[in-house]
Amino acid sequence: MHDVIDEKYDVHDHFRMDLTKNTCPSREERLGVAIKNYYGTMSNLVKGTRDKTITQPERCFEQSSSCSLSIIATRILTIRDSVTLMHAPIGCSVCNHGSHELFRHIPESDGRPGNFNLHNVSTNLTEKDIVYGGTEKLKNAIKESDVRYSPKAIFVMTSCASGIMGDDIEGAVSEIQSEVKAKIVPIHCEGFRSRVLQTGYDAMWHGILKYIVKKPEKKQKDLVNVTNMFSYTWRDKAEITRLLGKLGLRANFVPEFSSVEDLEQMSEAAVTAPICPTFGDYLIKGLEQEFGVPYFREFVPMGIKNTDNWLRHIAKYTGKEEEVEKLIEEEHATIAPKFENLKKEFEKIRKKLKKDDEKLTAIGAVGQGRVLAHAGFLTELGFDVTGACAVDYDALITDDFDSLIKDVGDFVILISTFQAADYVNLFHNLKPDLTLQAPFKGGKFETDKAMGTIHFLRGDNHASRTQAGYNGAIAYGEMCLRSFHNTSLGKLISDTTEDPYKAWWYEADPMYFVKDKPEKKEVKVPVIVGNKRKSHGK
Amino acid sequence: MSKIRNIAIYGKGGIGKSTTSSNISAALSEEGYKVMQIGCDPKSDSTNTLRGGQFIPTVLDTLRSGKRVETDEFIHDGFNGIKCVEAGGPEPGVGCAGRGIITAIELLKQRNVFEDYSPDVVIYDVLGDVVCGGFAMPIREGIAEQVYTVSSSDFMAIYAANNLFKGILKYANNGGALFSGIIANSVNLPEQQDILNDFSKKTKTTITEFVPRSLTVTRSELRGRTVIEAEPDSEQAGIYRSLARKIITNGHKYVPSPLDVDGLKSWAQSWSDRLLGQGEAPGRINCSLEHGVQIAEEEAVRAR
DSSP states (O other): OOHHHHHTOOSSOOOOOOTTSSSOOOHHHHHSOEESEEEEEHHHHHHHHHTTOOOOOEESOOOOOOOHHHHHHHHHTTSTTEEEEEESOGGGGGGGGHHHHHHHTSOGGGTOOSSOOOEEEEOOOOHHHHHHOSHHHHHHHHHHHHHHHOOSEEEEEEOHHHHHHTOOHHHHHHHHGGGOSSEEEEEOOOGGGOSSTTHHHHHHHHHHHHHTOOOOSSOOTTEEEEEOGGGSOHHHHHHHHHHHHHTTOEEEEESTTOOHHHHHGGGGOSEEEESSTTTSHHHHHHHHHHHOOOBOOSOOSBSHHHHHHHHHHHHHHHTOHHHHHHHHHHHHHHHHHHHHHHHHHHHHHHHHHOOTTOOOEEEEOSSHHHHHHHHHHHHHTTOEEEEEEESOEEGGGHHHHHHHHHHHOOOEEEEESSOHHHHHHHHHHHOOSEEEEOTTTTOOOOOSSEEEESOOOTTOOOGGGOOBHHHHHHHHHHHHHHHHHOOHHHHHHHHHSOOSSOHHHHHSOTTTTEETOSOOOSOSSOOOTTSSOOOOOO | OOOOEEEEEEEOTTSSHHHHHHHHHHHHHHTTOOEEEEEESTTOOTTGGGTTTOOOOOHHHHHHTOSOOOGGGTOEEOGGGOEEEEOOOOOTTSSOHHHHHHHHHHHHHHTTHHHHHOOSEEEEEEOBSOOSHHHHGGGSTTSOSEEEEEEOSSHHHHHHHHHHHHHHHHHHTTTOOEEEEEEEESOOSHHHHHHHHHHHHHTTOOEEEEEOOOHHHHHHHHTTOOHHHHOTTSHHHHHHHHHHHHHHHOOOOBOOOOOOHHHHHHHHHHHHHHHHHTSSHHHHOOOOHHHHHHHHHHHHHHHO
16 A cells, blocks of 8 residues: 555554544644745745754734635535534634535536435533533534434534533433434534644544444445545536546545445545545545555556556556557547647647746645646646645645655645735745636736636536546646736726735735744745746845 | 553642642653643742753743744743743733633644654643633543542642633533543641541542642742652652642543532531531631631621
8 A cells, every 4th residue: 555655654653533522633742843824935945844853833914714624614514414413612613604605506417415404403502501511512412403404424523612612512422312213423523623624634534434434344346535525616526427427446535525325335445546635635644554454645646657557546446457548549539639638728828938948837725735737737737837826735745845856847836725915925026927826715816917827616517617637737738828818807906906015014024923933034935946937036 | 652641630720630640740850750730820830849940931022022932932841850830821810821821732742742852651730619611611522531629628629620620520521621630739637638538438539649738849939849849758748749640640531510509608607517517617717708708707897
């Protein structure tokens, strides 16, 4: 299993999860290096992780962000035959409301379940409950959920409020379990417990591994667990299904829109193939440790080369080595001409915008896993990757970053958890030809250059919104191209809105709001030694 | 790995929990047990007398740094190799001490401290009453299995013990810890013994040991040591050794029957009446809330 990875893993101790425990450790606790702010070169980030000089920075100013609870509640909410029970004040459910709208428009013919109802219940903790304890209310809510929806599973999501007052969730659950038919799954995702959002994913997988996944009755040789699909979109799910289908394999997409049975049978799959290696990290390792399901995590199916490798790894574990080569050949035959066309179009643009053999530059990514995907893909398209953004970073991906640097060269990376101002500052400093930003992350800003999107809304089912697989390589490449052809959005924002930032911010160090920076640099853009770029800061 | 004995010792603040815990730990270590004592009190002075009066960095102090902490930064050797840990907590008047206990204990579990150090006995010295969910953490499932409470015959200490019984009753069905006995502390007079015996009978509990108030304790603690270390040949040391032996051999655990508010009040009233009937009692023993209130009210009237 994962033969290459573990050997070179000198950056984190050999974590063995313990499912008898109530929950997972936080990423900070487990990995030592798990941070939400950094600005510098990829190579220094890797180096700092290895020599353990990188620590969690303190910010003195931060705008709205997210939390371990809200980031997973929206995913768990989509699990069929389940209830998401928020043991929280009512406001903690605010992110869940959008879920209906995100997916309702998808026609059933595109795979949206006919019975689309999402079951979201909250204990609505009030002042009285915080004073007197909320477990009675929780037990009642569990019973009520069981009666109302007859679910197969009830996910009890803890919150800051329940965590601070110390409600004994496990005790309440074990007391009430015999009275309800549904499997109760406590998920300990108090927002304050970790400053790295991905701890929320680990907590989710811990609960699912501990309470839902069954011991395998048989092995299903054609079943492939595909984790965290909705880091991408609905249409990507279709593309992955298509590709695996051609190999005679079935994708078991988890957790979004999976059924409780889908989760139960994860132990029977031939392999776990994550869409994002770090979001699904706890699950893929847990499935291997507890049930011997192998995994790989080196590739993300974005871009042609990455998709080839992603499929080849799946084939390795499913005995489809020959079939996969045939599939790759077929797919390449269809998309290679389209991809070449795309590259030609970009070349035309390059000639217009750039001198001599200078490449077009781009900044991409949003999650640390996507840094790998974007950098590879953009390089394939002929771009020079100037920089990347990631909402957080931890030692799980250090080795992959190291390999990436060797592959595409060093570049600047900004780690910042949904701080739109930081992104704007970065783009202003690096001035790439193409910037890719994410919806919901506050990253739209005025620019006269090309601005694309990192990913589309999860519920987007239009073919042009694919990013994964071969069709994704074309569709996403076309999106990047459209961004150059039409730069009106940035201009429109510029014409119609006042700049939200004062001039000084554009000149400031992107880590301005980080307290006790190790060094106060005048130079804003880190110098990359012996590589393609030099500082253009002042 | 042999089964670890996890014992929580609760009691009202100032009643002598840390003194008792540390002396039990010291006595057990003399018997050859590997002992770990975990102070669950933001004052973080539980293990002081095991470390010559020295404070140690607490779990929460080390977490504050933001860097990944190694377990040896908060686990320190004390008398006779006893592993000393202080959960720590916020300054008085700020933050949430209860959550502090949860955070500290969760960290110890996540770090597999108990597996790595493999103590024979872990003693949790927990602040006072079960004041909130956080302070109930050590008696929840998977932490301590047996609970003792340190109590004097003072009404407020008994009141706190009764509250602890309520906490145990609450968690008993969920696999939480069960009760194993009252450690009667600072009990020198027969009436004090009677009061505690009666309380234990009413709540269907047992008394593990009567520990008298003694200057030996004061002397030892002023020198930053346990009685076992400072005055090993004293009578008091013998009492602590006997207590420790009883605790380590006592596997009996059960659900206590706490008195309800009215029950406790009328029980206290009955003792007040009895002692008043004896004429001399009120001056010597303050055991009744009712009585205390009465005196306080008289004092208040006089002050006006």
